[in-house]
Amino acid sequence: MRLVDQWRRIAPALPERWSEARLALQPRDPARRARAASLLGPASPGQMGEELAFSVRRGGDGIGVDAISKLLAKIDEERIRATLRLVDAVEAAPREEAVPRERLLGEAWAQAVATLPADWSDLYCALELFSSDHLDRAAQLTAPLNPTRDPDRRAFRFRVAHSFGYGASPEMTARCLTRLDEEGIPGRVLILRALSDTHNVDTQGPVWRVGGKAV
Structure with a gap:
C-alpha cells in the first residue's frame, strides 16, 4: 500500500483534539532508508532503529497534514516501499471557557x-x-x-x-x-x-x- 494511503488511514483514527502525531516509517529495503530520509527532510526525521521517526502537527509550527502528504507522495513516486505506523498522538489541552467580560x-x-x-x-x-x-x-x-x-x-x-x-x-x-x-x-x-x-x-x-x- 502506498504511504499516502497508509497516512489516510491513520489520520481519521487520531483523537479528536490531536495536536501532534508521532510517526515511524520503515523502508522494506534498508539500502533506501537514506533516500527516504532525504525526501522527508522538511519533517526533520530521526533514525529509530530501522525506522525513520518524525512528527506531524496540527496548527502552530512544524509539518502539517497537507505538507506530510506531499512528502510521502514523493517517496511513493520513487517507488520506495515502506510501512508507516503511528507511534503515539498528543492531544491539545482542553480550551478554557472564555470568561465573560464584566458588564459595561x-x-x-x-x-x-x-x-x-x-x-x-x-x-x-x-x-x-x-x-x-x-x-x-x-x-x-x-x-x-x-x-x-x-x-x-x-x-x-x-x-x-x-x-x-x-x-x-x-x-x-x-x-x-x-x-x-x-x-x-x-x-x-x-x-x-x-x-x-x-x-x-x-x-x-x-x-x-x-x-x-x-x-
Whole structure:
C-alpha cells in the first residue's frame, strides 16, 4: 500500500483534539532508508532503529497534514516501499471557557433602570470601582452627577431624579457611566434606594438617612 494511503488511514483514527502525531516509517529495503530520509527532510526525521521517526502537527509550527502528504507522495513516486505506523498522538489541552467580560457600566445602568416601576421618581445610587487607581479620574468624569466619596470603599454615591427634584437625570447618568466605559474604567453601578411618585413641596426632593446622616 502506498504511504499516502497508509497516512489516510491513520489520520481519521487520531483523537479528536490531536495536536501532534508521532510517526515511524520503515523502508522494506534498508539500502533506501537514506533516500527516504532525504525526501522527508522538511519533517526533520530521526533514525529509530530501522525506522525513520518524525512528527506531524496540527496548527502552530512544524509539518502539517497537507505538507506530510506531499512528502510521502514523493517517496511513493520513487517507488520506495515502506510501512508507516503511528507511534503515539498528543492531544491539545482542553480550551478554557472564555470568561465573560464584566458588564459595561452603561449597559448595567440601562438594565437596572429597566427593572424599576414606571412611576419611579428618586434614586440613591452607588458607583463602585474595582481599583483605587481610577478614583480621581472617575470623579472627574462623573462630576455632573455631583458624586460624594464613600470613605470606607472604592465608591461614590449619587442621586438621580426621574423628572424633577434633586439629582442628575437618568440620561446624564447614562452619559457619565458611558464615559467611564470609554476610558476602560471597570466597576459596577447599584441602585441602593428608590422612591416612586413623590411630590415635592417647597423642597428639592426626599431625604434619606444613611448611617445617621441625611443624604
